[in-house]
Amino acid sequence: MATTDQEVNELIKREYEHGFVTEIEADTFEPGLNEDVIARLSAIKKEPEFMLEWRLKAYRRWLEMKEPDWAHVGYPKIDYNAISYYSAPKRPEDMPQSLDEVDPELLRTYEKLGIPLHEREKLAGVAVDAVFDSVSVATTFKEPLAKAGVIFCSISEAVRDYPELVQKYLGTVVPHTDNYFAGLNSAVFSDGTFVYVPKGVRCPMELSTYFRINAANTGQFERTLIIADEGSYVSYLEGCTAPMRDENQLHAAVVELVALDDAQIKYSTVQNWYPGDENGKGGIYNFVTKRGACIGKNSKISWTQVETGSAITWKYPSCILRGENSVGEFYSVALTHNYQQADTGTKMIHLGKNTSSTIISKGISAGRSSNAYRGLVKFGPRAEGARNFTQCDSLLIGDQCGAHTFPYIESLNKSAIVEHEATTSKVSDEQMFLCRQRGIDPEQAVSMIVNGFCKEVFKELPMEFAVEAGKLLEVSLEGSVG
């Protein structure tokens, strides 16, 4: 056993693979937040007047808001004036038109992260809108998408090129008054992704963005807006890693999805931001507002997420099911280790007739972490025949961690049916014995059992993500047994 223990100890000590800082000169704002900063930000981005007004309105409202404290997480107070609100790689005036023009330093960064841009472009057929800090630096596959009529660009470009679409939909799902962090994001969002799929178009490829937080002390405020017009379909992948850093970094993103009649949006996330070291030092604060609105009949929005990173995760990808027969889905695996804290779940708001939703949530806690599912299922008085099924399971590894479930269920309609189930258990001795007996080492056994526990969610992920997610769990769980 001595060798095993040693190996396990080594594994425990292994540091975060993706932790490194790319040395690129960044054109960064001085820390601080006021109306001037917002005006400068807007000016740099050459935004139309309406955008600046919108930002300032959000900022003024945000000043009156109070930081929420109801979540099951704890963290030192954030000084919003110690954060820099803009950081872009140099040479913003000549943005690269193709990969050859991209700064080789950046490309190396992506390579280290295992994002083979070239390969992806050629083999996987995935267009990548890679966000390096705050400005999009490389966008591939724009042309075939353009041929299909799909708009896939950074939100800054969209603000300039498609102001009417942005103005029509931005903030309709997550208004700037929604919550503290959404308000902050509305005021200072730096960049993000914009997708518009026109009527009847099935997006020819999976769209994907890799987020990356780089420059020190820069909170990243992503804003994503996806609109699926009547009868269209789009699948969007989001994945992220971040370099190692001692100071906590704030990430307050907003994602808005809009599905019109018969449209479908599938949104998948693999989140692997720096979770802090084994003593709970450092790590990203991930306070995200994600929400989709099924405003059309027969529309469908599906969220799939694998959350293994961040010191604190606080997000509730939600669906507002307004259109008749619309469908909402939420599949989630949240894994916490060491001192990580996660308070995540979903909201399914049933407003229209015969709307249905499914929630499958798997929480895994190890080390001294805390993992909470918090969800709301609500049936409005007009949600005739609405249906929900919820299952949230928790798995505990080690006796120092916590697993919590806070489901809110509210029904105002007698013909609506909701079912909710939750269980909590640990990796059982019998399962471990069975694996060990067959010569599987404990690390691998736990990983196998955990992968089995999450299978229901993984099968919802696009293929390449599913593989990555399985690996990610394995890496994240290292050192949890022994």
Added chain:
Amino acid sequence: MKPAPTLLSSAFLQPAGQALPEPLLALRRQRGAALVDMPLPTRKTENWKYSSKYLKLTDEIAGSLPATGKTGSALAVPGYKVVFINGVMVPEASEYPDLNDILIQRFGDLSEAEANELAERLDSTLDTRTVQFAGLNSARFEDGLLIRLKPNAVLDKPLFIIHEVTASTSGSAFPRVFVDAGRNSQITLVEEYFSSGQEAALVNTVTEFNLADGANVTNIRLNMDGENVQHIGATGVRQQRNSRFESHCMGFGGPLRRHDLQVWLEGEGAECKLNGVVVTQGSQHYDNHTTIEHVAAHCNSEETYRNIAADKSHAVFNGRIHIHKDAQKSNANMNNKNLLLSTGAEIDTKPELEIYADDVKCAHGATIGQLDEESLFYLVSRGIGRREANVLLTMAFINELVAQIPVDAVKDTMQTRLNQFFDQAFQEV
């Protein structure tokens, strides 16, 4: 319209009835002082989220109801009986044995030493931060019942505590019960709440149980207060090794009905079983909040609650299971099913798990739905009237729990009230 008050009015902090031993009066003063400027719950107060809008603490109902000595109804009960009217015990109407090993005393009759001991233990079973209104009872109680069972004592028949409120004028009542069950003792305690009179009233109760090793306590709570009565009750239970607590909370709705039940499993092998049935109609409300604290290892808890909401009524259930850090091998099961009989009625449920130990088995389930059309069709196609079929299926939804009530007389009372409910709820079917 006047804006709703945000703080507890000082009118609520003036206790009447000074016929208590000094230590209890001192306790009352102390608790009262702590409530000065107590904020009233709002929609933003998490544990009053769904119910704060029903809470109407007007100065009109702040004063104590007069302690009249006449009971409005002569109840025959199959057991022992203690009658409280407006929170004050009526010895003439009460019948209970004078035993050596089971002491049943009203607070007013306690010696200074006994009162001292009691004052130290009152409120020890409830977390007053989450059960805000238990403190109000402690600041206002005018009388109370102390039941002490010596080791191995067994009360041979159920003890009924009849809490009657005579609301011929507006006011409030603050009944208080404290049960101390010694080692391996046994008792069945039935609490019935009902009211007479039509004026607006508030009933604010606290019942506390302390179970020593191996004690076995069954508590039945039947709430039948009238449409003019706001009821805010709390029950706190502390359980030691191998003790067993069984609770049956049966209630009918009203303008405001709130019951907080907190159970602390503090000794290994302790076990609790909590059953609840709530029935609401018209524009009634009922809110049950339960908390089970698994503090010690090897404890079991089993919780089953059913709500039925008809018309425009509103039923709320919030169950919380908290497994503490060292409570390994805990077994906890919570189940809440709800039946919505009409659109316009509202049901809110929140089954929570908070777990800090890894070797545990915890599960909860919750559903909200309506009567199954196919089952209705099955019955109707066999010649059973639609109305009767509805009644049958609704009764079947809660019968599992009603049948478990261990005292037949309570079961019968419950059934009578349920029949009235069915008559009204299915009038138009």
